[in-house]
Every structure is written in C-alpha cells, then in structure tokens.
Amino acid sequence: MLVCRRWNSIILSTPGIHSQVTIRRATQKEVVQAFIHGRKSRLDVTVDINDEKDGSDFNAESFLACFMAMAEGASRWSSLRLISPPPHGDHKALQILQPLERLKVINVARGFGGFIEQLITAISNSSSPNLTTVVLADPVAVLYLVQPAGLHITHSLTTLKIQLSKRTDVPVDILPHFHRLEIFEARHLCLPFYLPDAPLPLTYTLQSLYLKSVSVQWMAGHVFPAIRTCNIISPHHVDIIQALQPVTMPSCFDFTYHSNNLHPLTRFHLPSLQMLNVKCGQWNVWRGNPQLAALCPLVASEAKTLTSLILDIECSEQLLVYMLSLVPALEILELRLARPNALSTAFFQAFIVRELNDDSASDIVGSPSQAIAPLCPLLDSLRLHYRRWLRSPDNKALIVALAGIVASRVNSILDLELSFDGPLDSFGTHWSIHGPVRKPQNLGRADLILGIETPHGTIPVSLPSVPYLYVPIPLPFEEADYLRLCRSRSRSGSLEFRFTHDHTEMMIAYDYDPPRPTSLPCALPLFSALRVLVVERADPSFLAGHTFHKLERCRVVESRNPYGVSPTLFTETKMPLCTRVDVDDPYLLATFKLPQVHELALNFQI
Amino acid sequence: MNANLPGLNLLHIKDWPLNGDLIPILRSLPSLETLIISTSLDVASFRAFLPMDANETSGLKQTSGEGQTLALLCPKLRSVQIEDQDPSVKPELIHILKDIVTLRAAYGSPLKNFTVFDFWTEPGSENELIERDENFPMENIVLDEESDEELDEESDKEICEESKGFKLDI
Numbered sequence: 001m002l003v004c005r006r007w008n009s010i011i012l013s014t015p016g017i018h019s020q021v022t023i024r025r026a027t028q029k030e031v032v033q034a035f036i037h038g039r040k041s042r043l044d045v046t047v048d049i050n051d052e053k054d055g056s057d058f059n060a061e062s063f064l065a066c067f068m069a070m071a072e073g074a075s076r077w078s079s080l081r082l083i084s085p086p087p088h089g090d091h092k093a094l095q096i097l098q099p100l101e102r103l104k105v106i107n108v109a110r111g112f113g114g115f116i117e118q119l120i121t122a123i124s125n126s127s128s129p130n131l132t133t134v135v136l137a138d139p140v141a142v143l144y145l146v147q148p149a150g151l152h153i154t155h156s157l158t159t160l161k162i163q164l165s166k167r168t169d170v171p172v173d174i175l176p177h178f179h180r181l182e183i184f185e186a187r188h189l190c191l192p193f194y195l196p197d198a199p200l201p202l203t204y205t206l207q208s209l210y211l212k213s214v215s216v217q218w219m220a221g222h223v224f225p226a227i228r229t230c231n232i233i234s235p236h237h238v239d240i241i242q243a244l245q246p247v248t249m250p251s252c253f254d255f256t257y258h259s260n261n262l263h264p265l266t267r268f269h270l271p272s273l274q275m276l277n278v279k280c281g282q283w284n285v286w287r288g289n290p291q292l293a294a295l296c297p298l299v300a301s302e303a304k305t306l307t308s309l310i311l312d313i314e315c316s317e318q319l320l321v322y323m324l325s326l327v328p329a330l331e332i333l334e335l336r337l338a339r340p341n342a343l344s345t346a347f348f349q350a351f352i353v354r355e356l357n358d359d360s361a362s363d364i365v366g367s368p369s370q371a372i373a374p375l376c377p378l379l380d381s382l383r384l385h386y387r388r389w390l391r392s393p394d395n396k397a398l399i400v401a402l403a404g405i406v407a408s409r410v411n412s413i414l415d416l417e418l419s420f421d422g423p424l425d426s427f428g429t430h431w432s433i434h435g436p437v438r439k440p441q442n443l444g445r446a447d448l449i450l451g452i453e454t455p456h457g458t459i460p461v462s463l464p465s466v467p468y469l470y471v472p473i474p475l476p477f478e479e480a481d482y483l484r485l486c487r488s489r490s491r492s493g494s495l496e497f498r499f500t501h502d503h504t505e506m507m508i509a510y511d512y513d514p515p516r517p518t519s520l521p522c523a524l525p526l527f528s529a530l531r532v533l534v535v536e537r538a539d540p541s542f543l544a545g546h547t548f549h550k551l552e553r554c555r556v557v558e559s560r561n562p563y564g565v566s567p568t569l570f571t572e573t574k575m576p577l578c579t580r581v582d583v584d585d586p587y588l589l590a591t592f593k594l595p596q597v598h599e600l601a602l603n604f605q606i
Numbered sequence: 607m608n609a610n611l612p613g614l615n616l617l618h619i620k621d622w623p624l625n626g627d628l629i630p631i632l633r634s635l636p637s638l639e640t641l642i643i644s645t646s647l648d649v650a651s652f653r654a655f656l657p658m659d660a661n662e663t664s665g666l667k668q669t670s671g672e673g674q675t676l677a678l679l680c681p682k683l684r685s686v687q688i689e690d691q692d693p694s695v696k697p698e699l700i701h702i703l704k705d706i707v708t709l710r711a712a713y714g715s716p717l718k719n720f721t722v723f724d725f726w727t728e729p730g731s732e733n734e735l736i737e738r739d740e741n742f743p744m745e746n747i748v749l750d751e752e753s754d755e756e757l758d759e760e761s762d763k764e765i766c767e768e769s770k771g772f773k774l775d776i
Contacts, residue, residue: 441776534776555776582774584620598615601642601774605621 012039018078021070022046025058029065036069042078042102045070050084058087067094074098074122078105085111094118101126105133110165113140120144124152133159139168142189146174154178161185167213175218178202182226185210193237194218196245211235220267221245224252231256238264253305258312262291265298273302279312279336288314292323300326312336317347321375330376334383342386345401350375351382353408374408381415383430389420389476396452396477399433403459407435418461423471431476434460440482441534448506450475451482453531458482472498472505479529486536494539499524523547535559540588544571551575554592555582557603615639615682618774622647628654632679639684639716642772646691649699654679655686655706657713676713684716689723689771723771 003011011017019041021032036043047067049058063086075098094115100122108116116138123129131153136142142162144150154177164187171192178184181202191214194200203222210231217237224230227249233256241247241264248269249255255270258279265278278295282288292315299306306327311320311334320343324330337343353374382405389395399418406414419430432446436457440449446462453459461476466487485495496507504526528549535543535556543556554575574593575581583589584603615637622628625648632638632654657676691699703720710717 439775532776553776555774580774580776582618582776594611596613597611598613599618599774600611600614600616601618601620603620604623604626 012041015040015042015076017041018044020044020046022048023063023066023070024048025063027062027066029062029069032066032069033072036073041076043070043073043076044079044081045077046081046083047085048081048083049086060086060088064093071096071098075101077103079103079107080105080119081107082112082115083107083109085109085115096122098122099125100131102130104130105135106131107135108138108141110137113138113144116141116144117149120147120149120153124149129153129156131156133157135161135163137163137165139164142168142172142174143170146172146177151177155180157181159183162187162189164188175200175202179205181205182207184208186214187212189214191215191218196221216241216264219247221247223248223250225250227252229254233258235259235264241267260291262313263294265295268298270298270302272305273298274305275308275310275332276302276306277310279310280314282314285314285316289316289319291315292319296323296326299323303327304329306330308332310334310336314338314342317343321347321350324375328376329378331378332381332383333376333379334385336385337387339388340386340395340398345398348398348401348405351379351405353377353410378412379409379414380412381417383417383419385425386418386420396479399452399459399461399476400454402433403435403454406433407456418476420474420476422474424463424467424473427467427471429463429465429467432462432464434462441484445486447485447487448473449482449484449486450477450480451484451532452477453481466506466508470507470509472500472507475504475506475526478503478525480526481530482532482534483526483530484532484534484536485538486534487538495542497524497526497542499526540585543573544591545573547574547576548578549576551578553580554578556588557582557584559585559588611635613637616642616774618642618644618772620644624648625651627651629679635680637682638680639682640687641680641683641685642687642689644689644771647688649696649702652699652702652706655683655710655717657709678710678713678715681713681715683710684718685721686717687721687723687772691722691724 019035019039021035021043023032023046049063071094074096077100080100080103096118100119103123103126106119108119123131129152134145134153134157136145142164145154154174157178158180160178160181160183162185167188168190171190173192174189175191175194176199179201182205184202184206185208193215194217198218200218200222203224205226206224207226208229209224209227210233212231212233213236215236216232217240220241224247228251230249230252238259238261246267246269249272250269251272252270253272253274255268255273255275256277257265257268258277258281260281262278262280276299280288280291282291292311292313295313299309303326307329309327309330309332324333335343351374382402384402402416402418406416416433417430418433419425424430434443436454436459437443438457440451440458440460443449443460443462446464447466448463450461451458452461458481460482463473466473494509496509498505498507504524524546527546530548531550532553533548533551533555537558540556540559548554571591572593573591575597576593577596578592578594579596580599581589581592581594581597582601583592584605586602586604589600589602611634614635617631617635617638617640619631619642622643622645624646628651657678659676707717707719
C-alpha cells in the first residue's frame with residue numbers, strides 16, 4: 001500500500017502503533033538501526049535464524065551486532081518471539097541493558113534457555129512488569145521461572161504455555177505463584193505433589209486449561225469457577241482424583257479427556273457441559289467396555305446440556321447404543337473407529353427414522369422400541385473417522401446403510417462425514433455421504449463426487465475440495481458407478497488416477513512435479529466399473545488409453561487445455577457401451593471410440 | 607467430428623458458426639431423429655434439410671423435369687429445435703422452413719415441425735412452434751420454471767436453469 005509522506009511520518013512517530021521486525025541470518029545491523037531510530041512505534045521483535053527461506057550462512061558477529069542494535073530500542077519492545085536460536089549457543093553474549101517495561105509477550109523456543117536469565121532480569125528491572133503472556137519450550141527457561149527473579153513476573157501473567165517435548169526430570173513448583181492466570185497450557189511438565197489444602201490462587205482465575213502428560217493431582221477437591229474449556233490428555237496421577245474429592249467446573253462447557261483409564265471422569269462435575277471429547281487407548285472391546293461404562297454416569301448427568309460428543313473407544317455396539325440413548329439432545333456425534341467393521345451396518349440402522357409399521361427393522365441392534373425411536377433424533381452432524389478404511393471389502397455396504405440415515409431424516413438436514421487416516425485427513429477435508437438421489441450432479445458445488453447405484457437411486461459421496469498440492473487422494477471405493485470431477489476455474493494441473501496396491505488414488509500433477517512414467521496407465525477397476533462419468537473444468541488427459549467397459553453416459557465440458565491439444569489425447573479412449581455423450585471439444589471426441597452412441601452434444605467452437 | 611456415429615439418433619450442436627455448412631455433419635448421421643442447435647443459423651444453412659441430389663443441389667434450385675433423383679439427409683429426422691433464433695427478425699426463414707417440411711414430406715420424412723426457441727426477447731423463454739399445414743401458424747408458448755421441470759421429468763432432457771437451453775441429461 002502506498003501512502004503520502006505526511007501520513008507515513010504520522011505513523012512512524014505514533015508510539016502506540018506496532019511495527020514488526022525480524023532478525024534473520026541475512027539481516028544487516030545498519031538496517032536494524034535505521035528501523036529502530038526511524039520510528040517511535042512499539043516493536044514486535046522476532047529472532048528466526050533457521051528460516052529455511054534464508055539461504056545465507058550464519059555470521060555470529062553480524063547476528064550479535066543486529067541484536068544489540070535492536071536492544072537499543074528494548075524499552076519499546078511489545079513482544080519478543082525467539083523462534084530459532086543461532087547455532088553453537090552464539091546467543092550467550094547477548095545483552096539487554098534497557099528495562100523491558102512495555103514487553104507484554106515473550107515466546108522462547110527450545111535452545112534459548114541460556115538467554116532466559118538476561119531476559120527475566122531485564123523484565124524484573126521494570127518497576128511494574130506488563131508481561132502478560134509467556135510461551136516457553138525450553139526446559140531451562142521453565143526452571144528459571146520459579147527462581148526468585150522469575151517469580152517477580154509470574155504474578156502478572158494471564159497466559160502461560162509450557163510446551164516441552166519431553167518430561168522434565170525435576171518437579172517444577174510453579175502453580176502457587178499465579179494470581180491472575182487465565183490460560184494455562186502445559187505439556188510434559190513435572191509438577192510436585194500438592195497437599196489438598198495447598199493455596200492455589202489460579203483455581204479461581206483459570207478460564208482455559210490444557211494439560212498433556214502432566215499431573216492432575218493438584219486439581220483434586222478444587223472448584224474451578226471460571227474454567228470454560230478444559231483439555232486433559234494422558235494425565236498423570238489420576239488415581240489421586242479417583243480416590244479423593246471431586247473436581248468441580250461449574251462453567252465448563254467444553255471438556256476433553258484422553259486416557260487409558262476413564263474411571264476418574266466420574267469425579268468430574270461439569271454441570272454446564274455441552275461438548276465432550278473422550279478417547280481411550282484400550283485396544284480391544286473387552287478392555288474398552290468398562291471404560292465406556294465409566295463414562296456413562298457423566299454423560300447421563302449432563303444429558304440435558306450435552307450437544308456434541310466425540311468418542312474414540314473400542315467398545316461393543318450394545319453398550320454404545322445404550323450410552324447414546326442417554327443423550328437424546330445430541331446434535332453432533334463423531335465416532336473415531338479402528339476399521340470399517342468396528343460398528344456394523346445394524347448399528348447405524350439404529351439411527352434411521354422408521355415408521356411404526358416398518359417391518360425392515362428386524363436386524364437392528366437393541367429392542368424394537370429403540371429401533372422405532374431412532375438414536376439421537378436431533379442429530380445434525382454425524383462424523384465417522386476410520387483409522388483404516390481401505391482393504392475392506394464391505395465398506396460399500398456400510399455406505400449404503402449410512403445413506404439410509406440421511407434419507408430417513410426428512411424433517412432435518414443431517415451432515416454425514418466420512419474420513420480416514422491418510423493424506424486427505426491431514427488437509428482437514430472429508431467425504432460427505434448423501435441420501436440417494438436421481439441425479440448426483442444436482443448436489444451443488446463439490447470437486448469430486450463418487451456414486452453408488454442402489455434400487456432407491458444413486459448414493460453420492462462427495463469431496464468438497466481437492467487439495468491444491470501434489471498429494472495422492474485415496475478414493476473410498478475400488479469401484480463406483482458414478483464419477484464427477486468439477487474443479488474451480490482458478491486451478492490448473494492435470495489429473496492422474498492410479499491403482500496402488502489395493503486402492504485407487506487420484507492426484508493433480510503440475511509441470512513442476514516430478515516426472516511421471518510415460519507408459520500408459522494400467523487398467524483401473526474404477527474406470528471399468530463406471531456407468532456415468534462427468535468431467536467439468538478438469539484436464540481430460542487422464543482418459544487416454546483407458547477402456548470404460550460399462551460406461552453408459554459421459555460428459556467432458558469446459559476442459560479444453562488452453563495450451564493446446566495434449567499429445568496423450570491422440571490415444572484412443574474406448575467406451576463400448578456408452579450411449580450418451582456431451583463434449584465440447586471435437587478433437588477429444590475424435591479420440592473416443594463410441595460404437596453404441598445414440599445421443600451426442602458437441603460444441604463446435606474451436 | 608467423429609465420423610463413426612451411424613447409430614446416432616440425437617445430436618445437440620453448440621456454438622455452430624452462423625453460416626456453417628451442416629451438410630457434412632448430417633450426411634454421416636443416417637439414423638438421426640432429433641437435432642438441437644443452440645445457436646442461430648443463417649437462412650442458407652437450412653438448405654441442408656431440403657431434398658438434394660448426389661451433387662448436394664437442393665430440390666428448390668432444380669427445375670422440374672430434370673429427372674434427378676433426390677434424397678434426404680437424415681431421413682428419420684423427426685424433430686429440429688433451434689435455440690436463440692427469433693423468426694420474426696427473418697421473415698424469409700418462415701418460408702424456407704415451410705418448404706423444408708413440405709418437400710421432405712413428399713419423400714416420407716417424419717419431420718412435422720421446427721421448434722424455434724428465443725430466450726432473449728422477453729423475460730422467460732418463448733417457444734415458437736411452427737406446424738406443418740397449409741396455414742403454417744406460429745404458436746407462442748411462454749415457458750416458466752414449472753414447465754421446465756415438467757419438461758425435465760417427462761422427456762428426460764434438461765433445460766439448463768442458467769441458459770434456458772437444452773442440455774443433454776447425463
């Protein structure tokens with residue numbers, strides 16, 4: 001953005017405005033000096049020496065000069081983020097001579113522990129420290145926080161995040177020193193054993209708590225009136241909570257608990273609970289059932305308010321049906337499962353809304369009364385995540401059962417999402433399962449739709465967006481009846497399909513991607529099974545050389561390559577049974593072998 | 607165009623050039639029954655529908671008694687739909703359409719009408735139907751959304767919501 005000189009001058013001379021400055025390998029002292037002296041604004045300082053985009057070699061002398069130049073404006077520092085340290089501990093000579101009287105946020109990554117003393121001393125020299133947020137990933141820095149100099153700053157903190165990669169060897173007696181702490185996050189922090197009557201002021205001020213591999217013994221018998229979100233992952237000393245007084249969080253609406261032992265959950269009182277996320281690592285149903293049973297009292301007691309439940313527990317269908325029957329107000333249910341047969345189609349049929357005279361409910365789990373009144377009648381989102389989905393022969397039958405749930409809930413809209421471990425999951429995207437329709441193309445915007453034909457119509461399974469990067473996208477079925485690819489106009493790149501071991505993958509390839517084999521692709525079960533193929537705004541080169549044995553209808557439109565006809569398109573594409581074709585490229589049509597075509601739409605604008 | 611389409615009985619032509627010659631296309635489609643053209647045609651382009659001799663000279667240009675054997679391209683053609691064409695702009699179009707229907711009938715053609723769609727002159731689509739009889743009247747039919755749906759359900763063809771034009775159902 002361009003501004004006039006006068007406005008530029010006003011901005012640079014206004015102390016309240018923040019300026020961001022980063023020291024990297026290539027940063028020059030003169031540039032830093034000019035930046036510091038050229039403005040009166042507050043400074044958000046970052047030190048990031050290992051920036052991969054910075055190809056320069058590290059120069060210790062230059063780095064020291066830059067930092068010292070930056071330190072000349074230390075009294076104006078508002079935040080300091082030490083992201084990656086210089087090699088060989090070259091930060092020990094760093095000095096901060098001015099008091100850090102305006103510093104509000106510090107973030108110290110692993111490797112900066114030796115610098116923490118300088119930092120804390122400079123903060124402590126301020127008459128009234130303004131420091132409110134501290135993020136520490138260095139164990140030395142954590143230990144220094146409980147030293148006398150460090151304790152000077154803990155009273156003002158409202159946010160503390162301790163993100164250690166491995167557990168500290170010695171207990172860090174830090175909890176009694178926080179009087180204003182609202183957000184506390186700790187990973188792999190070793191805490192001492194606190195007596196039940198030990199004064200812990202943070203219990204009154206905490207609003208958000210995240211503990212991973214940290215002792216929860218200190219929570220026993222306490223009331224946390226302000227906590228709204230609480231995450232406890234792999235807690236230590238949970239037996240103390242189980243044996244001692246309960247933990248009460250009257251305002252907590254979002255609670256996460258991941259542990260192999262769920263019995264301590266019975267000691268948590270959460271009267272405002274709306275969202276519950278529970279994971280148990282027990283590896284079979286026999287061991288998982290008691291854990292789910294331990295969860296039931298909590299779920300039952302909060303049934304009126306609980307609207308979102310995420311469960312990752314190996315358990316029996318009957319017990320799970322029982323537990324879900326306790327929460328009729330549930331709106332969001334996410335089940336994280338090991339494999340497609342972890343829950344049978346009969347289990348999912350319990351979610352289907354049925355008429356009283358519907359005699360097809362005979363195979364449903366539970367009593368007939370449960371079947372007529374479906375599980376979770378108010379559900380508007382059902383998410384299923386499978387750690388292993390591929391290599392399963394009966395996953396298509398499961399999809400049919402899931403589509404039946406969507407179709408049965410005619411008075412509400414149920415989003416049914418399917419995901420499984422793999423590259424697609426890392427992008428946070430998922431497949432959506434819809435009820436049977438006559439025309440899947442009327443679903444609306446989706447990059448990819450696969451369809452399974454049933455007597456009631458085609459069940460569409462759609463992917464809202466295909467990742468923009470060169471990553472394999474495993475398709476949920478080896479075979480499908482319907483395939484629609486429709487990409488947004490802004491994206492380019494050619495499509496590839498390949499059969500890897502036991503499943504079909506789709507990829508988008510770009511010119512800068514690694515070269516691919518030039519030989520024709522192998523026969524794909526997906527292509528052999530398709531009855532309808534729709535390609536819109538996607539490069540159709542992937543069709544070349546394939547035979548679509550069962551294809552009846554085909555549309556390839558808005559797919560013309562702006563750079564000319566791809567050489568691969570001169571390879572014949574066989575569609576021996578296809579009767580209806582819509583293409584907008586005569587060159588492409590010329591490569592189609594269509595002995596049975598009866599209806600053709602063709603665009604002649606070349 | 608793919609020349610190996612002897613069994614084709616429906617052809618939807620999009621973005622056809624105004625004065626493009628339809629004869630090479632129609633010659634390769636002996637089984638064609640329905641033709642939909644989504645662009646307006648020059649009047650001269652319609653000569654492809656007239657009976658013609660082996661030299662592709664249409665029956666209109668031949669003097670009587672020449673003894674030439676005339677034949678029809680696409681003898682099974684039953685329906686021709688032309689979209690984006692306003693017949694009132696080109697009165698001579700009416701005459702050639704009448705000639706086509708009349709002359710083809712003499713050769714046993716099942717073609718009984720041309721359906722001309724004009725989507726742009728008024729809000730909503732307007733369908734002008736030209737019947738084969740002595741008076742050759744034009745009938746205006748205004749299509750609304752409901753009639754679109756009926757058409758979609760009944761004929762298994764799709765009227766595109768955006769363009770109001772024909773779209774092959776896939």
